[in-house]
Structures are given as C-alpha cells and as structure tokens.
Amino acid sequence: MLSAEKNQQLTRVGPGTPMGEVLRRHWHPVAGIDELERNPVKAVRLMGEDLVLYKDLSGNYGLVDRQCAHRRADLSYGFVENDGIRCNYHGWQYNAQGQCVARPYEDQADPQARQKCKIRMKAYGVKPLAGLLWAYMGPLPAPELPDWEPFHWPNGFVQAVFSDIPCNWLQTQENSIDPVHFEWMHANWSRRLRGHTGGYAPQHQKLAFEEFEHGFVYKRISEDTDEQHPMWTIGRVCLWPNGFFLGDHFEWRVPVDDENTLSVTWSFIRVPREQEPYVQTRIPTWTSPIKDEAGRWITSHVINQDIVAWVGQGRIADRTQENLGASDRGIAMLRRRLLEDIDDVQAGRDPKGVLRDANTNQRVFLPSDSRDFFQHGLPLADYQRHPKWARLLNHFIFHAGQPEWVQQAHEEATGVAIQPISVIDL
Numbered sequence: 001m002l003s004a005e006k007n008q009q010l011t012r013v014g015p016g017t018p019m020g021e022v023l024r025r026h027w028h029p030v031a032g033i034d035e036l037e038r039n040p041v042k043a044v045r046l047m048g049e050d051l052v053l054y055k056d057l058s059g060n061y062g063l064v065d066r067q068c069a070h071r072r073a074d075l076s077y078g079f080v081e082n083d084g085i086r087c088n089y090h091g092w093q094y095n096a097q098g099q100c101v102a103r104p105y106e107d108q109a110d111p112q113a114r115q116k117c118k119i120r121m122k123a124y125g126v127k128p129l130a131g132l133l134w135a136y137m138g139p140l141p142a143p144e145l146p147d148w149e150p151f152h153w154p155n156g157f158v159q160a161v162f163s164d165i166p167c168n169w170l171q172t173q174e175n176s177i178d179p180v181h182f183e184w185m186h187a188n189w190s191r192r193l194r195g196h197t198g199g200y201a202p203q204h205q206k207l208a209f210e211e212f213e214h215g216f217v218y219k220r221i222s223e224d225t226d227e228q229h230p231m232w233t234i235g236r237v238c239l240w241p242n243g244f245f246l247g248d249h250f251e252w253r254v255p256v257d258d259e260n261t262l263s264v265t266w267s268f269i270r271v272p273r274e275q276e277p278y279v280q281t282r283i284p285t286w287t288s289p290i291k292d293e294a295g296r297w298i299t300s301h302v303i304n305q306d307i308v309a310w311v312g313q314g315r316i317a318d319r320t321q322e323n324l325g326a327s328d329r330g331i332a333m334l335r336r337r338l339l340e341d342i343d344d345v346q347a348g349r350d351p352k353g354v355l356r357d358a359n360t361n362q363r364v365f366l367p368s369d370s371r372d373f374f375q376h377g378l379p380l381a382d383y384q385r386h387p388k389w390a391r392l393l394n395h396f397i398f399h400a401g402q403p404e405w406v407q408q409a410h411e412e413a414t415g416v417a418i419q420p421i422s423v424i425d426l
Helices: 004-011 018-023 033-038 169-177 180-193 302-312 326-346 371-376 380-385 389-394 404-414
Strands: 027-032 041-046 049-055 061-065 079-081 084-086 100-102 123-129 132-136 156-165 204-212 215-222 236-239 243-245 249-257 260-270 285-287
Touching (some): 004 169, 027 285, 033 285, 041 249, 049 084, 061 084, 169 236, 169 243, 169 302, 169 326, 180 204, 260 371, 260 389, 260 404, 380 389
Antiparallel strands (some): 061 123, 079 084, 215 236, 236 243
C-alpha cells in the first residue's frame, strides 16, 4: 500500500512533476517508421504535452509543439518541406529544433528577420531504431538510445503494435513484474472463456526477484517446472523504467498523460530454417483495437487480457486501498526504485537505466530464456510440433485485430499462414 502522496508522485507525468522529470531522462517509442512513410505528419500526446511528429522531405524527423507560434493553429494539419514543417494557416515554417525559419509576408515586412530569430517553439529529439521512432523529452545532453541485442537478431519477422490504453502508465508497468497473473489471467481465465469449467493451470510454487543494471528479473517455479527450468535459471526482464522483455518480444508503456498510456509491442517471430536466410526490409506497425463492436473490452489475446486488468483499476489506481501479498514483492521493489529515481533526478543525478557510453551501447545483452531457439531456429516440421513456438508461428497471440496486410507479410516471411483464434490457449 502506498500513501496518497507517494501514489501521486509516481503517477503524475506532466512537465515539472517528479515522475515526469524521471521519465523525461529516457527515450520512448512513440510511432512506427512506416507510419510516417504512409503519412509524414502525426499528432502525438506525450507526458501531458501535445506535439506533432513529422518526417520532412529531406528524410529528417522532428517533434515540435503542436500549436504554431504565430496564432496557435494545429500543425498536425501542416505540411512538410525540405527543412521542417510548415503551418497550413499562414505558412510559417519550423525546423526540427523548433526555430522559425520562414514567415511569408512577415519576412518582407521585416527583411532583417529581427523578430523571426527570436521565435523558437518547443522541440524534442527523435531517432529511428528497430522499426520505431523514439522521442527524448529531457535535458541535454541526451543519453544513448538503448540498442538492445534482439533488434539485431537475424532471420526474424518483426512487427510493432500500438494500443491506446485509458489508464495511468504505472499500473500497466507493474504488470511487468507480476508473474502470478500469467497463471490466472492468461491460463485459467482463458480456459473459462473457452468454455472449460474443470481443472486449473499449474500453480506457482516459488518466486524470486532480482535487480540488475537494466531493470529487474523475476523468476518462477510452477508445479510443472523445477529449478533447472529457464524460467528459474534465467527468468524475464522488467525493463527499466517502463518496459518488459519476455525473451521473444518487448512491451513498452509510454505515458500519454496522467490518465492514458500508449502500449507498444515489438514482436520477433523466427522464420523456419527452410526460409533462411530471411532479411526483413520493412517492419510493419499497426494499431490494435481494445473494445469489440458492443463496447466491451476484447479478451481473446494476451495483451488485451492485460488491458482488462489495467483499466479495471481505474484511470489512476488508488494504491491506498491495496492489500499486497507475498507475490507482490516485485511490485514493492519497483515502486521503491522509482522513488529513488525521483530523489536521484532531484539531486542532479541520472536515474536507473540511463546509458551514457556509446561504446557499450551496441547490441546490449538482455536475459532471454529463448536464446538458443533464436540463435539456431528449427526446421518447419519441428517448429510445428513445438508446444510454445508453434503457437507463435501459427497465430498472433498478443493483440487482436492483426490486419490482413500484416498477416500476408508474415506468411511471405515464414511460409506459414496466420490462423484465427477465438481465445488464446496457453
């Protein structure tokens, strides 16, 4: 249980808030590279700030204030030029640093550009990596954008999925260090959703939580495993400060504002050996629905099930009303470390997880219980018999609503067509 004051400290993310200042010291995925190939201008809201993301005609990215500095028109309806974005209302143009570089008519009236030189609006850094566009909203110099090793795994079909979640970022991130929910939300509940009324999934017997440089690792033993199982010897990564790495995919929970979160999933599907060598030239990104036609939360896929738990806690979970148990030790560790991050930032130090050394920020290692499979792959026949990997090869289990064009790209890469599912079977 947290006090109301500490709960507010950890959940408020706007400019100048303690947690907002911590999160602004990190890079966050905000869009897909291919999104801006389809439409070069996109309105985004990040940590309580309304911004516009764009790719100009020179191929450079920018992230600037959504309102034009002239008369506050909406720049998400502007258009890109060779250098930056131009407002569609009166033609004022801004570069990626937020500097006004053109003011039609005003430049004639003020040929010395005395006023133009003073006009600079809010602007933030953007970098492309692994099919995603990443934003940095903190003080300079910016840290390194983490270059995780899985971004370089060969012979894989990658896709990234976005979902708009109507709740605070913290209750979504706490899911990343909560192993027992797999047993109930994804296994037992799914069985009930499929109409099975008897029997339960193997129960958890033992849990462990360990801190390391890039976050926390949780480990678990259930009735069908032992201390030699990779889930105990390796575990899974609660990636700092707002990510989750499960050995085959990443999830990030990016604060939109205090009451909304952008969920980002980066999924790697190894192609069968018969399809190797496979080189992906374009990483597709798409947005997953979270409600069905009747307005009910979708419950058929893994992360859609998580969403039901997250939003069920309210827009901002009231942690003064909690009753934590032994399985929540990782939750308590996460919260304490975030509060320490707040203290570090207020003292002028970097928070946990910030990378400053470019030489070491190359294919940064993360623990993965699936490393052997991703290194060596499987022939198709063995792949289809595997109890875990066949599920991922034949279905996209994480999000509902995978578009047909992404399914087609998956089939071209793997040689296997995506099969629909009514409810996941884990």
